[in-house]
Every structure is written in structure tokens, then in C-alpha cells.
Amino acid sequence: MSLIATENVSVSYGANNVLHNVSLAVEPGEILTVVGPNGSGKTTLLKVLIGAERPQSGRITRKPGLRIGYVPQKLHIDPTLPITVERFLRLPGGTTRAACTAALEKAGVPGLSHRQMSALSGGQFQRVLLARALIDTPDLLLLDEATQGLDQPGSAAFYLQIEEVRQKTGCAILMISHELHVVMAASDRVICLNGHVCCEGAPEIVSAAPEYRALFGTGTGGALALYRHEHDHTHDATCTHDHAPQDKQTEAAE
Amino acid sequence: MLDDFMTRAALAGVGVALAAAPLGSFVVWRRMAYFGDATAHAAILGVALSLALQISIFAGAVAVALAMALTVTVLTGRGYAMDTLLGVLAHSALAFGLVAVSFLSGIRIDLMAYLFGDILAVSRSDLAVIWGGAALVVGLIGWRWSALLTSTISAELAYASGIEPKREQLILTLSLAITVAVAIKVVGVLLIAAMLIIPAAAARPLSRTPEQMALTAAAIGSLSAVTGLHAAYALDTPAGPSIVCVAALVFLAASTWQGVRS
Numbered sequence A: 001m002s003l004i005a006t007e008n009v010s011v012s013y014g015a016n017n018v019l020h021n022v023s024l025a026v027e028p029g030e031i032l033t034v035v036g037p038n039g040s041g042k043t044t045l046l047k048v049l050i051g052a053e054r055p056q057s058g059r060i061t062r063k064p065g066l067r068i069g070y071v072p073q074k075l076h077i078d079p080t081l082p083i084t085v086e087r088f089l090r091l092p093g094g095t096t097r098a099a100c101t102a103a104l105e106k107a108g109v110p111g112l113s114h115r116q117m118s119a120l121s122g123g124q125f126q127r128v129l130l131a132r133a134l135i136d137t138p139d140l141l142l143l144d145e146a147t148q149g150l151d152q153p154g155s156a157a158f159y160l161q162i163e164e165v166r167q168k169t170g171c172a173i174l175m176i177s178h179e180l181h182v183v184m185a186a187s188d189r190v191i192c193l194n195g196h197v198c199c200e201g202a203p204e205i206v207s208a209a210p211e212y213r214a215l216f217g218t219g220t221g222g223a224l225a226l227y228r229h230e231h232d233h234t235h236d237a238t239c240t241h242d243h244a245p246q247d248k249q250t251e252a253a254e
Numbered sequence B: 001m002l003d004d005f006m007t008r009a010a011l012a013g014v015g016v017a018l019a020a021a022p023l024g025s026f027v028v029w030r031r032m033a034y035f036g037d038a039t040a041h042a043a044i045l046g047v048a049l050s051l052a053l054q055i056s057i058f059a060g061a062v063a064v065a066l067a068m069a070l071t072v073t074v075l076t077g078r079g080y081a082m083d084t085l086l087g088v089l090a091h092s093a094l095a096f097g098l099v100a101v102s103f104l105s106g107i108r109i110d111l112m113a114y115l116f117g118d119i120l121a122v123s124r125s126d127l128a129v130i131w132g133g134a135a136l137v138v139g140l141i142g143w144r145w146s147a148l149l150t151s152t153i154s155a156e157l158a159y160a161s162g163i164e165p166k167r168e169q170l171i172l173t174l175s176l177a178i179t180v181a182v183a184i185k186v187v188g189v190l191l192i193a194a195m196l197i198i199p200a201a202a203a204r205p206l207s208r209t210p211e212q213m214a215l216t217a218a219a220i221g222s223l224s225a226v227t228g229l230h231a232a233y234a235l236d237t238p239a240g241p242s243i244v245c246v247a248a249l250v251f252l253a254a255s256t257w258q259g260v261r262s
Helices: A042-050 A085-089 A097-106 A122-134 A152-169 A210-216 A248-253 B005-029 B033-053 B057-075 B082-103 B111-116 B124-143 B145-153 B155-160 B165-187 B192-206 B210-235 B239-261
Strands: A004-013 A016-026 A031-035 A057-062 A068-071 A140-144 A172-177 A182-184 A189-193 A197-201 A224-226
Touching: A004 A042, A016 A042, A016 A057, A016 A197, A031 A042, A031 A152, A031 A182, A042 A068, A042 A140, A042 A172, A042 B155, A068 A122, A068 B155, A085 A097, A085 A122, A097 A122, A097 A152, A122 A140, A122 A152, A140 A152, A152 A172, A152 A182, A152 A224, A172 A182, B005 B033, B005 B124, B005 B145, B005 B165, B005 B192, B005 B210, B033 B057, B033 B082, B033 B111, B033 B165, B033 B192, B057 B082, B057 B165, B124 B145, B124 B165, B145 B155, B145 B165, B155 B165, B165 B192, B165 B239, B192 B210, B192 B239, B210 B239
Parallel strands: A031 A172, A031 A189, A068 A140, A140 A172
Antiparallel strands: A004 A016, A004 A057, A182 A224, A189 A197
16 A cells, blocks of 8 residues: 555645645655646645645545654754754654664764754755654655755765665655756656646656766766656646746657 | 741742743744743733732733733734734733723732832742742643754654644743743743843853753753842842843853853
8 A cells, every 4th residue: 555645635825726636645665756846836745745734625645654754845943942963863752872873874974963953064964854854764755855955966965865765774755856857866756746746757867978967967976867747738828837848859749 | 948038039039940941942942032021011911900800910910921922823924923913912911901000099009019020028829829830831841842842943843743833832822821920920020031031041052952951041040040139138129130130140151151162
């Protein structure tokens, strides 16, 4: 059975219809990337999945006993709040010191336990968030634009880390990205969301072709891939959202 | 030993400091300083109502402070910013409270005692109310500590861990109302926010974890209460403001020390 599934989920804030009949499911062990432009309801979808937002209609089914690890988009810890990495990892409780050390190692930042959270760099901070999500050995890892603020080699390194986590722990990963065309190469599936599910497919693995190399720069280690949108539907004139294709080829295909 | 008014005053001050320390830390972390201030101002209406209805000041102050805090929480995000709502509600409550007190001509009321506190007049039963309220606040916050801390850092992280941040917010609001009500006698409504914020702010540079900060704030608050009382006795100054002055000096010393160290 799926780890988590939504069935015709709709969410609106007042007159603003944010999610409309969204159905998707995450299978054990898969990497699913959800892409979509700003305001397409990606973060709302994630909030629905973690239970922070109640949909007006539709159903959410979770596998009984599902453990979710959540890596938020951005986390601001007020400078008036002193907190070490280890104390942060042990929130809200029930975690041992050894588990913290192990999780930091899994996330690729061993030995940070005694640093203050405010003293971390952007990349270290993201990995500590990842470590916290990994601490309870989750079945499903949810990442909300986790590479925001990282440069391309930085996000590539982060993606490789995620892939390694999947290999080692076997947990499923649902990742949200505002990048419409560049996704994590290891994604098994990509879903394009724009209020509703626009299209779904597999990413194209970036080959060694020089034009791809030029696009992604060096040092990304094949962690990034392209996703070609194949939209098989049209929208009426009242629909404002944009299905901008990334090149002429797909425009012709539409 | 409780026969001595200075002992009773010191115990009252320490009681308030102990409740204010963990709560004050959350007030600082969540940037609720103005919220604390506003709740305290509104409590004067509670005082006026309890005098008129002849119920206990504690009950009246808790009820009005809680009503104010809940109204602000419910109304926030409906067209008004939080600080505008607080300004409207808190100062209206304060003004209505002051006007209401003036109608109570039958009773001689020393309004100054409620605005600035009257710690030297603390009775045994006051002491019981203060320590009972303080124990309740410390108990509530201690019980919800991890959940409160998680929701303070991020509401989404809290949801993902199965914590309901709105419920935790309610616990803080309730604790704030209780603390305001028990502190009226000690420092008065105008200086309650100082007892919440100053010890916590002074503890910040001396701490590495949230727990350390709350405990250090408790120590600084208690020290300020006892030292301030003795200073007030020796120098013949008002007791409540003297306590706050000592806390402010500790804050100055702690932030200077931090400046020198870094």
C-alpha cells in the first residue's frame, strides 16, 4: 500500500482556490519530485500532507504508523534563542545522544553537535535540518524547497546526499521544487503541480553532452536532470497560469 | 518567619520571578514583549471590576487578561496587525479600568498600589495566591516545554511532530494571564512586562541552551527581587521599581560582558 495518498484534495483560502482535486500517492522507497511555479500550491500540498492544513474536500490516507521526517523550506531561529545543534536535534524529545551523532553523520555534517545553530552556514543549516528529519528513521522524507539559497554545486551535493540517504535507509522521498525544469536526477517520478496535477513523468537523465554540461556547470556530479513537461490539456481564458515550455520542441509537441 | 513583612515581600518577589523566568524566555523568543505589556495594562480593568463586584482581584485580573489575550489572538489577521489590535484593546481596557475605578467612590482605593505594586503589604493569603499561581505557571510550561519550544522554532516542524501549535500558544496565553494577575501586587501592572523580559534578556548572553536561559533568568529575577527589596529598605525607595532597577543593572552588566568577550 502507498505510504501516503491524497484523493481529490481541494484547498481554498476564501475565494482563492489553491489546490483543486489533487490526487497523488507516494510509494515506499521512491523519490517523487513535485515542481510548479510560485503560487501553484506546492507548499499548501506539503502542509496538507503533514497535517498542518485541513482540506475542504477530499481524503488523505496514511499508512498506519507512518513516520514522517520533514525538512522545512526556511527556518528562522530568533537570535534571542540560544540553542545548540544537539538540543535542536533532540526536539521535541525522546532521542538519544548517540542517535543525534549518527543522524549528523548520515546528513553529511558529523561533529557539529556542540555548535550554536546561529553559527552555522546555510549549507550546514540545511543538513542539520535533514539530520533532524532523519533521526526517527522515517518511512517518508518531505523536503520543501530544501535547496533554496544554495548555489548549483551546493544543491547538487545536497541531492547526492539525499540519494545516499535513500540508498542507506530505504525511505521514500517527496521533494518540492520551484525549479520547473531542473530536478534531482534520482527522481523516479516528477509531478507538475499548478493548482491541479498538470503532468507527470520521469526526468531525463543529464547525459555527458556538452550543452548539458554547459547548462549545469561543472561539479554537479550528475545530480541534476531535466524534466520535459508534456501537458495534454488546455485551459480556458479565465485560467491565468502559465505552462511555459522550456524550448520550441515541447511547444510544438503540445 | 512569615510574620516579618520583609520576608513575605522577598518570598512574593521570588515567587513572581520564578514564574516570570520560563514564561519571559518564551515572550522574548516569540517576540511577544508588547503582548505581555498589553495583557498587563488590560488587567487594571480586571482590578476595577473585581472591586466593583467584590470578587478576588486575582480572579478578576486573570479573567480580563485572558479575555484580552484571546480576543487579540482571534482577531489577528482579520485586517488589523497584531500591534494595532493590542494598542487598541490594551489601552482601551486601561482607560476604561481607570474610569471605572473613579466611579467606585464608596471604597477608598489606592490606585498607585495597582499601577506600581505594593509588595511590602503582601499578606499570608496573598503569598499563597502568588506561589499557587507561580507553581501553576511553572508546572504548565514545564509540562509542555518541548512542545512549546518546537512550536516556537517552527509551526510546521511542530505539526510534522504531531504537535498543535495553536494549543501551545493558548498555554502561553493562559500562563501570561496568571502571571500578570499574581504579579500585580508585587510590581504593579506597569512593570510586569519588565519582570518578564529583563531577566530573560539578561540571561541570553550567559546561555547556550534554552533550558540554561530559563534557569539563569530565574536566578537573575530572584536575585533582583531580594536585592531590590533590600535596596528599597535601605534607601527608602519604592520597592517594585527598585527590583526592576536591579534587574536592569544585571542586564547592563551581562550585555557589557558579552560585548567585551566578543
